Amino acid sequence: MKRYPHTSRILVALDCIVFGFDGSQLKVLLIKRNFAPEKGKWSLLGGFLDHDEDMNDAGNRILYELTGLKNIYFEELKTFSGVNRDKVERTISVCHFALINIHAHNPDAVKSKNAYWYTLQSLPDLIFDHREMVDLALQKLRYKAALHPIGFELLPPQFTLPQLQKLYEAIYNEKLDRRNFSRKIISTHLLIDTGQKNEGGQTKKAILYALDKHKYQKQFNAFHYFISGFGTSA
Amino acid sequence: MKRYPHTSRILVALDCIVFGFDGSQLKVLLIKRNFAPEKGKWSLLGGFLDHDEDMNDAGNRILYELTGLKNIYFEELKTFSGVNRDKVERTISVCHFALINIHAHNPDAVKSKNAYWYTLQSLPDLIFDHREMVDLALQKLRYKAALHPIGFELLPPQFTLPQLQKLYEAIYNEKLDRRNFSRKIISTHLLIDTGQKNEGGQTKKAILYALDKHKYQKQFNAFHYFISGFGTSA
DNA sequence: CCAAAAGTGTTTCCGTTACACCCATGG
DNA sequence: CCATGGGTGTAACGGAAACACTTTTGG
Numbered sequence: 001m002k003r004y005p006h007t008s009r010i011l012v013a014l015d016c017i018v019f020g021f022d023g024s025q026l027k028v029l030l031i032k033r034n035f036a037p038e039k040g041k042w043s044l045l046g047g048f049l050d051h052d053e054d055m056n057d058a059g060n061r062i063l064y065e066l067t068g069l070k071n072i073y074f075e076e077l078k079t080f081s082g083v084n085r086d087k088v089e090r091t092i093s094v095c096h097f098a099l100i101n102i103h104a105h106n107p108d109a110v111k112s113k114n115a116y117w118y119t120l121q122s123l124p125d126l127i128f129d130h131r132e133m134v135d136l137a138l139q140k141l142r143y144k145a146a147l148h149p150i151g152f153e154l155l156p157p158q159f160t161l162p163q164l165q166k167l168y169e170a171i172y173n174e175k176l177d178r179r180n181f182s183r184k185i186i187s188t189h190l191l192i193d194t195g196q197k198n199e200g201g202q203t204k205k206a207i208l209y210a211l212d213k214h215k216y217q218k219q220f221n222a223f224h225y226f227i228s229g230f231g232t233s234a
Numbered sequence: 235m236k237r238y239p240h241t242s243r244i245l246v247a248l249d250c251i252v253f254g255f256d257g258s259q260l261k262v263l264l265i266k267r268n269f270a271p272e273k274g275k276w277s278l279l280g281g282f283l284d285h286d287e288d289m290n291d292a293g294n295r296i297l298y299e300l301t302g303l304k305n306i307y308f309e310e311l312k313t314f315s316g317v318n319r320d321k322v323e324r325t326i327s328v329c330h331f332a333l334i335n336i337h338a339h340n341p342d343a344v345k346s347k348n349a350y351w352y353t354l355q356s357l358p359d360l361i362f363d364h365r366e367m368v369d370l371a372l373q374k375l376r377y378k379a380a381l382h383p384i385g386f387e388l389l390p391p392q393f394t395l396p397q398l399q400k401l402y403e404a405i406y407n408e409k410l411d412r413r414n415f416s417r418k419i420i421s422t423h424l425l426i427d428t429g430q431k432n433e434g435g436q437t438k439k440a441i442l443y444a445l446d447k448h449k450y451q452k453q454f455n456a457f458h459y460f461i462s463g464f465g466t467s468a
Numbered sequence: 469c470c471a472a473a474a475g476t477g478t479t480t481c482c483g484t485t486a487c488a489c490c491c492a493t494g495g
Numbered sequence: 496c497c498a499t500g501g502g503t504g505t506a507a508c509g510g511a512a513a514c515a516c517t518t519t520t521g522g
Contacts, residue, residue: 002322008285009243012326051242051324055315076312079328081289088236090285092246094313162474180512182475203473204519396501414485416502421483437500438492 020102068106254336302340394440
């Protein structure tokens, strides 16, 4: 096999912040690391890029192994390339974040990997630069969710407006006006009224909506303030 | 030296789309490649990541070698990781884009590297996936320039409002209303009136402004429609 | 029939847009 | 003095924000 006359071949890792939403809080999936270095410490989901796969393949493989899910929304964030970020061997990590429906993952796979959901307020110490990655991912999620209809990825296929609102309130850690929120979301025409109502509430049942996937795809890159009022000050 | 029991060590390249603005058109800097494969074809500015440097070091090194400039604005775009993107050897490329004042670069360094400025309308065929990189960079530039005061990086330290307007018109390929543009820019309070006027015009001389670097730093991440009306439809 | 949460309507306000006039400069 | 381009002002419009009432449900 031909090679370039250049010797700096480097291990390439992929790390991923997996976000979930349990109905009231935003959470991230962390793993108790079972190999050296830092064995027993908490880390993000990750793995090495193999020779026969691109980053997308690797991301799907790694996410599938942990969650049992395919076709997860995930997006590249940044490459972490500090020379000494891994003490064992020079490794660069292409950091990603993923958004999943927290109720859809395979609990056995998660348990067998020693993975747990943590709220953002109660994160344990993380290995390497993983804390920095989480902070960046949250920042990016806030940025992107204000401009693109990305939040739906964190919800079940059918959801109510109050659920969606609670999600945005968790992302931005701010209360929203129910009436303006409703009008804003409905005006995007991204939601389809399923005709059903949610179960289990002790009060008025809310309408269950489903995402209009076709319009979602079409509008996704038409960036505009999806939720206005966010991101405009801080 | 310790190593992970994993064999997929990979060449890591850094490629960079260098944008410039000549007063009327947006341009990118391309290089006639002087080594195999694809020797003699046009490519983006790039190089390999060395063992003793992080991505930031490598970017600064590569940009300095070509332009003679330091402290250039550059930003990571995306990692291109296709298995066969380079025929010689598996190489992933962390793609960046840079914004420079086109009049400040070192012309001798550029010439000695066989580099030339091309307008976006007249790009030659590019090697590998570099064309895809350019398209993505332009898309990102348009996105970002609508939300953040990034355009100033393409202008000299002192510039006029008409110059700035022509820059945005070049970026978005759209005509703007002079009066609304002026009001919008002035309202950001990012510009300092230098008290000077530009030279060389045959008509009324325009006010030369300088960027208020302090406010620029502070406001940079406070994303909001820096230029409204863009990015809201397409 | 009451508490709690869901759904809908209206007014106010502010930023964006569209458009018109005056000023400076060189020829 | 005239053509060209630069600087400023204003009215109309539209979307966002603030705010109130009605409806449904279970207990």
